[in-house]
Amino acid sequence: MSEEISRREALKLSGLVLGTAALHGCGFGDANAGATPSADTNTMFYSLPAFDPMSDPVARDAMRISFMGTSVIERRAQQRSSVFVELGNGDSFVFDIGSGVVSNYVAMGVPWSRMRRIFLTHLHGDHTSDLTHVYCFGPQGDGKSPLYLFGPSRSGVRNPDFVNGAGSDQFYNPEYFEDGTIDFAKHFREMNRWHTESQGFVGTRWNAGPGGPAAAGDGYDIYATELNWKTGDSSQRWATSRNLFANPGFTSGKWIAYQNNGVTISFFPAVHGRNGSISYRLDWNGLSMIFTGDTKPNDFLLSAALSGPRPVDVLISEMVVDPDVWVTKQSGITDTSSPAYQAGMVNAEAVQVNSHTPQMAFGYILSQLAAQGRAPRLGIGTHFQAEDDTNEWAMTDIRAWYPGPVTIGFDLMVIDVSAARIQQRRASVSDYSWSAKWADPRQVNATFAPKYADPQQCNPYHPMGPLNQFDAYLLDAVIDPCRYDKSGFMCVQPYPTATCKLPTT
Numbered sequence: 001m002s003e004e005i006s007r008r009e010a011l012k013l014s015g016l017v018l019g020t021a022a023l024h025g026c027g028f029g030d031a032n033a034g035a036t037p038s039a040d041t042n043t044m045f046y047s048l049p050a051f052d053p054m055s056d057p058v059a060r061d062a063m064r065i066s067f068m069g070t071s072v073i074e075r076r077a078q079q080r081s082s083v084f085v086e087l088g089n090g091d092s093f094v095f096d097i098g099s100g101v102v103s104n105y106v107a108m109g110v111p112w113s114r115m116r117r118i119f120l121t122h123l124h125g126d127h128t129s130d131l132t133h134v135y136c137f138g139p140q141g142d143g144k145s146p147l148y149l150f151g152p153s154r155s156g157v158r159n160p161d162f163v164n165g166a167g168s169d170q171f172y173n174p175e176y177f178e179d180g181t182i183d184f185a186k187h188f189r190e191m192n193r194w195h196t197e198s199q200g201f202v203g204t205r206w207n208a209g210p211g212g213p214a215a216a217g218d219g220y221d222i223y224a225t226e227l228n229w230k231t232g233d234s235s236q237r238w239a240t241s242r243n244l245f246a247n248p249g250f251t252s253g254k255w256i257a258y259q260n261n262g263v264t265i266s267f268f269p270a271v272h273g274r275n276g277s278i279s280y281r282l283d284w285n286g287l288s289m290i291f292t293g294d295t296k297p298n299d300f301l302l303s304a305a306l307s308g309p310r311p312v313d314v315l316i317s318e319m320v321v322d323p324d325v326w327v328t329k330q331s332g333i334t335d336t337s338s339p340a341y342q343a344g345m346v347n348a349e350a351v352q353v354n355s356h357t358p359q360m361a362f363g364y365i366l367s368q369l370a371a372q373g374r375a376p377r378l379g380i381g382t383h384f385q386a387e388d389d390t391n392e393w394a395m396t397d398i399r400a401w402y403p404g405p406v407t408i409g410f411d412l413m414v415i416d417v418s419a420a421r422i423q424q425r426r427a428s429v430s431d432y433s434w435s436a437k438w439a440d441p442r443q444v445n446a447t448f449a450p451k452y453a454d455p456q457q458c459n460p461y462h463p464m465g466p467l468n469q470f471d472a473y474l475l476d477a478v479i480d481p482c483r484y485d486k487s488g489f490m491c492v493q494p495y496p497t498a499t500c501k502l503p504t505t
C-alpha cells in the first residue's frame with residue numbers, strides 16, 4: 001500500500017516537471033487554445049472534434065450538455081462552475097452560474113431568454129457570482145421575463161459567535177443566519193437595486209403581441225423556490241411580484257424542484273461546506289443527467305443514480321486534485337519538508353475533508369454503480385483544474401476503480417446525448433463575440449412602457465427616458481453635443497429635457 005502511494009507521488013512530482021517540458025513547442029492551431037502555444041494545455045479536450053454550436057443545434061430527441069465553467073479556482077482557461085442543459089423540446093436550464101461563465105454563454109450564442117431558469121447547488125461564490133450579470137443585463141436584451149431561481153434552504157447551523165443573553169438581532173447578534181436561497185434572493189435583489197433602476201429607462205418586460213402573450217412579469221422580477229436539503233420540501237417560495245405566484249409555469253413536489261413539459265428536475269442532499277448543498281438530476285424523454293455541484297462522496301448520489309428504470313446517461317461529478325498536487329501547483333514549492341509546504345498541505349487536506357470528491361472516490365462511485373449494472377453511459381469529472389498532468393493523474397486514480405467511459409470537463413466541452421449515442425465535442429467559438437442574438441419570439445412585440453418612461457412626445461427616444469434619473473445639477477454640466485459633433489445625432493436630434501418638461505403655452 002505505501003509502496004503504491006509512493007509510486008503515485010513520484011509520478012506526480014516527475015509529472016510536474018515532465019508534463020511542462022514535454023509540451024514546449026507543441027502548438028495547437030485553434031483559437032480556443034490561445035494565441036501562443038503554452039506549456040500548460042489540455043490535450044484531452046483539444047483532441048475532441050470541433051464544431052460550431054450555433055449552426056448545429058440540439059436534435060429534437062436529444063439532450064445537449066454544455067460546460068460553461070469547469071474550474072474550482074480562477075483561471076483564464078476555465079471559468080468557475082456552470083453547466084447548461086438544452087433539450088430537444090426547446091427547454092433550457094442553467095445549473096450554477098459561477099464567476100466568469102457568462103462570457104462562455106455569450107460565445108456559445110446562448111441568448112438571455114434561454115437563461116431564465118437557474119438551479120443553484122449551493123451558495124458559494126464560485127457557483128453564484130455571474131448571477132449578478134445574468135440578472136442585471138438579461139432584461140436589457142431578450143431576457144424580459146422573470147428569472148426563476150432554485151436553490152437550497154437555510155443551513156440551520158448555529159452561529160458560534162452568538163452571545164447568549166445579549167438579545168437576538170439578525171444583524172448584530174444572530175443566533176442563526178438567514179442563509180437560504182430565499183434570503184439570498186431578497187438580498188440579491190436589493191444589492192442590485194441601483195443597477196436595475198438605472199437601466200429602467202428601457203422596457204424590461206415583453207408585452208403581448210404577435211410573438212406571444214405578455215411575459216408573466218418583468219425581467220427584473222425574481223421567483224425563488226427553496227429546496228429543503230433535509231426534508232425534500234419545495235413549497236417555500238418568494239417572488240418580487242405577487243402576480244407571479246398564480247402560475248409559475250411549473251409544479252414541484254417532495255425532492256422535485258421542477259416539473260413541466262415532460263421535464264423533471266429532482267434534487268438530493270450533498271455534503272459540502274456546511275448544511276445546505278444539494279445536487280440535481282434531470283430526466284426528460286428517457287434521458288437523464290446528474291450534476292452533483294460540490295460534494296463529498298455520499299450515498300445520496302448513489303441512490304439518485306440507482307433510481308429510475310435505467311442507468312443515468314451522464315453523471316457529472318465534481319472532482320478535486322490530490323492535496324499534494326494542489327499545494328505544489330499553487331505554491332511552486334517542491335520541498336515537501338518545508339514549513340510552508342506542510343502548512344499548505346494541512347490547509348488543502350482540510351478543504352478536501354470539508355468539501356470535495358477525491359479523484360479516487362469518483363472512480364469508486366462509478367465502480368459501485370457498475371457493480372449493480374447501473375454504470376452511467378458517461379462519467380464526467382469537473383470543477384477541476386484540467387491540464388495534461390492533472391488529467392493524467394486523475395484518470396490513473398479513476399481507472400484504479402473503474403474502466404468505463406469517463407472524461408474530464410473543460411470550458412466549451414459539449415456532450416450530445418440521445419438514445420443511440422453520446423457524442424463528445426468541443427465548441428469552436430469566437431473570443432470576440434458580441435452579446436448573443438435575441439431569440440425570444442416576443443422580440444417582435446412591444447415591451448411594456450419603461451419604468452422611467454418619458455411621456456413627452458418631443459423626446460426623440462420616447463417612451464424611453466434616458467435622462468430621467470439625473471438631477472439638474474448634473475444635466476446642467478453636460479457638454480452640449482453640438483460643441484464636439486455638429487452632425488451627430490445628439491446635436492441634430494436634441495433631447496430637450498428641460499423644454500419638454502415645461503408646461504406648453
Ligand SMILES: [Zn+2]
Pocket residue numbers: 122124127272273294
Ligand atoms: Zn462550493
